[in-house]
Every structure is written in C-alpha cells, then in structure tokens.
Amino acid sequence: MASDHGKKHRAGHVIKTVLAVIGGITVVLAVLLVALAYELNYAVRTVDTSTSPDGRFTLELQAVGEPLFFSPADARLVLRLGRYEVSHVDTSIADDGGQVRTTSWQVSWENSGAEVRLKGSEQSDELVTMGFDGSVSKGRAAADESLGGLPDAEANTPATPTDEDTTSSEVAQQEAEEIDAGYKAVYDAALKSQGYGYQVTYNAKGDEQVILCQDSEKVVILVYDRESANGACALFALESCPVEDYGSWSIEEAALLDEYAYVHETGEVIASGKTSWSDAGTQEFRDVTGE
Incomplete structure (x- = not known):
C-alpha cells in the first residue's frame, strides 16, 4: 500500500511539473505575441x-x-x-x-x-x-x-530676401524686443515680489507668454495684450486659467487678475487695478494709456 501511495505521489508531482512547464511556456508565448502585435500595430x-x-x-x-x-x-x-x-x-x-x-x-x-x-x-x-x-x-x-x-x-533653400523683407524683419524684431522688455519690466515691478516664477512659453500661434505659476487647480499667466490707444504703452494682462481634470487648460477660460501698462519711453509700469475687462481702471492708468 505504501509503495502504491508513493507511486501516486510521484506521478502527481510529475503531472504538476509538466503543467507548470506548459503554463510557463504559454505565458512566455502570450507575452511574445502581445509584444509582436504591439510592434506591428502600435509602436x-x-x-x-x-x-x-x-x-x-x-x-x-x-x-x-x-x-x-x-x-x-x-x-x-x-x-x-x-x-x-x-x-x-x-x-x-x-x-x-x-x-x-x-x-x-x-x-x-x-x-x-x-x-x-x-x-x-x-x-x-x-x-x-x-x-x-x-x-x-x-x-x-x-x-x-x-x-x-x-x-x-x-x-530647403530659402529665397534671397529683398530690402523690403529685411526692413519688415527688422521692425518685427524691434517690436518683439520691446514686448520682451515689457514682460520683464512688469514682472520685476509688480510680480516678482509676490513669489511668482518666470517661464517663457509660446502659444499655438507662436506668440510669447509667461507662466508665473502652475498647479493642479490653476495656471497664472502674463500675456501681452495690445498697444494702448495712444500708442505710448504696451498692455499686459495677468490672468488665471482653471486646470481641467485631465491637466489641460485654455486661456479662453481665463479670469483677469490685473492689467499693466508698460510705458515705452520711460520703462515705467502702471497697474490698472482691473479684475474685469469692463473695468475702467485707475485714473493713473487711464491717463498714461489714453483710454
């Protein structure tokens, strides 16, 4: 009886070993097939x-x-x-x-x-x-x-630029440099002391914008808006954009926190105190911008 029991035990052990080997081979083949399918279809x-x-x-x-x-x-x-x-x-x-x-x-x-x-x-x-x-x-x-x-x-060989192209390029470069100077002036005068960072990025149109802070709930951003009505200032908007559940955000959903005027001639920065585009702003802001 003991001999029969031992034989059955050994037979059971062999069967388990064979099944384990077959299972291991099956898993390896399945992994290889999944990897091959991924390489052929999705990689x-x-x-x-x-x-x-x-x-x-x-x-x-x-x-x-x-x-x-x-x-x-x-x-x-x-x-x-x-x-x-x-x-x-x-x-x-x-x-x-x-x-x-x-x-x-x-x-x-x-x-x-x-x-x-x-x-x-x-x-x-x-x-x-x-x-x-x-x-x-x-x-x-x-x-x-x-x-x-x-x-x-x-x-890709570029065409030879004409004098008109060169002049336009120089004007555009000067305007870009003036806007960049405005960004830095507004940041140094009004935002740096609030603990904001300064990360230059570009939107889909290639326009410069500065991300001041970003977390799971909002993105605070400084954006060049336009020239003032009298042409004496560059206007910059400080805005807060809500972050969606999946991490994306859009400036179209932004709320205005303030608007700043950068005076081209003096480099002075004037805060408007506006928290809505319909606000008139402070008297000083209206005087310097002509608005």
Whole structure:
C-alpha cells in the first residue's frame, strides 16, 4: 500500500511539473505575441524631423507599427512648439509594402504653418497643411501637380530676401524686443515680489507668454495684450486659467487678475487695478494709456 501511495505521489508531482512547464511556456508565448502585435500595430518611432526657419516649431514624421506584406504603412505627422504638441494627423502611405522613411515626405515652411507632401509609389501624393494655430487640412495632388515644387526637407533653400523683407524683419524684431522688455519690466515691478516664477512659453500661434505659476487647480499667466490707444504703452494682462481634470487648460477660460501698462519711453509700469475687462481702471492708468 505504501509503495502504491508513493507511486501516486510521484506521478502527481510529475503531472504538476509538466503543467507548470506548459503554463510557463504559454505565458512566455502570450507575452511574445502581445509584444509582436504591439510592434506591428502600435509602436511609434520618429523617422525624420524638420525645423521651422525661426527654430520655434518642429514637424515630426513618425511611423506607426509596421506594414504587413504589401499593405500601406501607417504614418503620423506631429507639429510641436518646443515640447508642446500643437496638432497631429494620422495617415497612411502606399509604397509597395515599404516602411515610412525619410524620402516619404517633403516639407515647406510658410508664414502660417508647414506644407507637407507625402509620397508613395502606389498613390498620388498626399498634401497636408498644418497651421501654427492648430488647423489641419488634407488633400491629393494631381499626377502633374507640382505645388511650386516643394523642396525636400533636407534641402530647403530659402529665397534671397529683398530690402523690403529685411526692413519688415527688422521692425518685427524691434517690436518683439520691446514686448520682451515689457514682460520683464512688469514682472520685476509688480510680480516678482509676490513669489511668482518666470517661464517663457509660446502659444499655438507662436506668440510669447509667461507662466508665473502652475498647479493642479490653476495656471497664472502674463500675456501681452495690445498697444494702448495712444500708442505710448504696451498692455499686459495677468490672468488665471482653471486646470481641467485631465491637466489641460485654455486661456479662453481665463479670469483677469490685473492689467499693466508698460510705458515705452520711460520703462515705467502702471497697474490698472482691473479684475474685469469692463473695468475702467485707475485714473493713473487711464491717463498714461489714453483710454
């Protein structure tokens, strides 16, 4: 009896060992299959990057997964402003089963955004326009359409600037420097003493803005608004934006905390005391701005 019991015990142990080995192999195979499925369908890799002439924006060409046999390759275009994503668009490139590669696109940077031509041997070229304001449009080019001969991303040769272009560029640069000086003057005169930080960022249109503090509930931001009615001052708005549950925020939902006038001639900063755009502000503010 003892011998039979021992045999049964050993047989049970062998069965458990075999089942454990089979279970382990099954788990490993399942993990490998999941990893393979992810690589084929979802894995994202950056194939190429193009940078705007002013260095603010970057456009990434990404491959999503891998093409199966002779199927089109999934691709994604991502427009970024610094580390912030402005917009993205998903598409596919029919290129005889080939992967997305650097020769799959051409990029041309314009004043309002980037124009992209996506090329594949089994398709008409796809045209994608991605605006700095987040807008996206797609279309197909006719077989003989050149769209002005969009240059390759690797060989984008800028046109020779004219005297008028140079003058406009110099004026724009001076205006940008004056606005930047206004930001710093307002911060030093009115906000630094309140313990605020100073983080320069840019919105989707490429306009400068300064984040003063940010937490899970709100973002306090300083934004250049406009020139005053008499042209003597640059006006800056101090605003608080609520943060949504998923961490995003929009200046469209902002509440006004104050408005400041930066006097171009003297560098003086005048607070308005306004907490609503309908407020008139202090007499000193009205006198210096002509409003």
